[in-house]
Amino acid sequence: MNNEKKHKLIRCPICEAVNIDTEGAIQCRRCEENIYPKKNISYNQTIAFLITAIILYFPANLYPILITKQLGVIHESTILGGIMLLWQGGSYPVAIIILVASVFVPLLKFIFIIYLLISTKYNIKSSHMDKHKLFYITEAIGSWSMIDVFVVTILSVLIHFTAVKIIPGSGATAFALMVFFTMLSAHAFDTRLLKK
Amino acid sequence: MKKDELDMLVICKKCHTLHQKIEIHKDTKALCSYCNTVIYRYTSHLSRNTLALSFTTLILLIVTFLFDIMTININGVYKSLNLESLFIVVFGQGYYLVGIMLLFLIVIFPVAILISLILLLTLMHHKKSGYTVKRLLILIAKFHHWSMVDIFFISILVSMVKLFAYAQIELGVSFFSFILLLILDIIVIKKISFNELWILYESIYLKDNKK
Numbered sequence: 001m002n003n004e005k006k007h008k009l010i011r012c013p014i015c016e017a018v019n020i021d022t023e024g025a026i027q028c029r030r031c032e033e034n035i036y037p038k039k040n041i042s043y044n045q046t047i048a049f050l051i052t053a054i055i056l057y058f059p060a061n062l063y064p065i066l067i068t069k070q071l072g073v074i075h076e077s078t079i080l081g082g083i084m085l086l087w088q089g090g091s092y093p094v095a096i097i098i099l100v101a102s103v104f105v106p107l108l109k110f111i112f113i114i115y116l117l118i119s120t121k122y123n124i125k126s127s128h129m130d131k132h133k134l135f136y137i138t139e140a141i142g143s144w145s146m147i148d149v150f151v152v153t154i155l156s157v158l159i160h161f162t163a164v165k166i167i168p169g170s171g172a173t174a175f176a177l178m179v180f181f182t183m184l185s186a187h188a189f190d191t192r193l194l195k196k
Numbered sequence: 197m198k199k200d201e202l203d204m205l206v207i208c209k210k211c212h213t214l215h216q217k218i219e220i221h222k223d224t225k226a227l228c229s230y231c232n233t234v235i236y237r238y239t240s241h242l243s244r245n246t247l248a249l250s251f252t253t254l255i256l257l258i259v260t261f262l263f264d265i266m267t268i269n270i271n272g273v274y275k276s277l278n279l280e281s282l283f284i285v286v287f288g289q290g291y292y293l294v295g296i297m298l299l300f301l302i303v304i305f306p307v308a309i310l311i312s313l314i315l316l317l318t319l320m321h322h323k324k325s326g327y328t329v330k331r332l333l334i335l336i337a338k339f340h341h342w343s344m345v346d347i348f349f350i351s352i353l354v355s356m357v358k359l360f361a362y363a364q365i366e367l368g369v370s371f372f373s374f375i376l377l378l379i380l381d382i383i384v385i386k387k388i389s390f391n392e393l394w395i396l397y398e399s400i401y402l403k404d405n406k407k
C-alpha cells in the first residue's frame with residue numbers, strides 16, 4: 001500500500017485508470033473523457049439536485065401513489081398507507097422491504113449526501129476511506145427506491161377491469177422524479193473534495 | 197510520474213485506497229487489503245467469454261420481452277403482464293413520465309449496453325475501428341448504473357405477494373427466462389471488468405504509439 005501524498009492520485013470513474021490530480025478539471029489519460037469538472041461546479045450541482053430531490057420527497061409521500069377505483073368508489077393510498085395495509089395483512093417481509101426501499105433509503109441518501117457535503121467543508125473525525133465507502137454505498141442503494149413505483153405500475157397493468165381498476169397516483173410520478181434527482185445528486189458529487 | 201508507473205497502480209473503487217499492482221494467476225482476482233473489494237482480475241479468454249455471455253443475455257432479454265411474465269385470474273377473467281401490456285396501460289393512462297423512465301430503465305439501457313458490448317468485442321476481435329470501441333466502452337461505463345432489470349424483477353415478486361389474496365397467479369415463460377436473465381445480468385453487467393477491457397483495448401489499438 002502506497003501513500004497518495006507525493007502526487008495526489010485519483011481513479012477515473014469511467015475506465016478505472018489512475019490519474020494525477022491537477023486540482024482543476026481533469027481529462028483522463030486513458031479514456032480521454034473529461035472525468036472531473038471544476039470542483040465548485042460539481043459542489044453546486046450536488047446541492048441543486050439534492051434540494052430538488054428533498055422537495056419532491058414530500059409530494060412523493062403525501063400524494064397517493066396508488067388509486068383504486070372499485071364500482072365507482074375511489075380509494076387512494078399513499079406509500080405509508082400501502083405499507084400499513086401489507087403489515088396488517090401479515091406480509092411482514094414485503095412490508096419491511098417496501099418500508100426500507102421507499103422510506104428509509106431516500107432519507108439515508110439525503111443524510112449521507114448532506115454529511116459528505118459538510119465533510120468537504122469541515123474536518124469531521126472519520127477516516128478518508130470510510131467517507132469513500134459511504135459514498136459508494138450511497139450510489140449503490142439508489143435504484144432500490146424505484147421498487148414501489150414499479151410495483152404500482154405492474155399492479156395497474158394487471159388490475160385493469162371495468163369493475164375494478166388500479167391506477168398510479170401523482171405520488172408515483174413525484175417519487176420516480178425524486179429517485180432520479182437523488183441519483184443525479186450522488187453522481188455529481190466530486191469525491192476529490194473529501195478531506196483526509 | 198510516467199505513464200507506465202501509473203499503470204502499475206490501482207485505486208479501490210469502494211474505499212479509494214491506493215495499491216501497487218502485483219502479478220496474479222489466470223482466473224484469479226486481487227482484493228483490496230483494506231475492504232476486501234475486488235480491485236482487478238485476470239480473466240482468461242476475456243473477450244470470447246464476455247461476448248458469449250452478453251449474446252446469451254441479449255437473447256434472454258428479448259425472450260423475456262416477448263412473452264407473458266404472469267397471468268392473473270380473478271373469477272374467470274384473465275389479465276397478463278408483458279412488456280406490451282405494460283406500456284399500453286402506462287402510456288394509455290397518461291403517465292408519460294413514469295412510462296418514459298420505465299422504458300429507459302428496463303428496456304433501452306439494458307439493450308443498449310448489451311448491444312454495445314457485443315459490438316465492441318466483435319470489433320476488438322477483428323482489430324477494427326478503435327475509435328468506435330472506445331466510445332462504446334465509455335458509453336457502457338456511463339450507463340451501466342442505470343439498468344434496473346434486477347429491481348424490476350423484485351417489484352414483480354412484491355406485486356405477486358400483493359395479489360395473492362385476490363387472484364390466482366399463473367407464471368409465464370418470461371418469468372423463468374427473467375430468472376436466468378438476472379443470473380447472467382449479475383455475471384455480465386454488474387461485474388464488467390472495465391479495467392481489463394481497457395487494457396485489452398490498449399494492447400490492440402495502441403501498440404504503435406506506446407513509448
Ligand SMILES: [Zn+2]
Pocket residue numbers: 012013014015016017028029030031032033035
Ligand atoms: Zn479514464
Ligand SMILES: [Zn+2]
Pocket residue numbers: 208209210211212213228229230231232233
Ligand atoms: Zn478497498
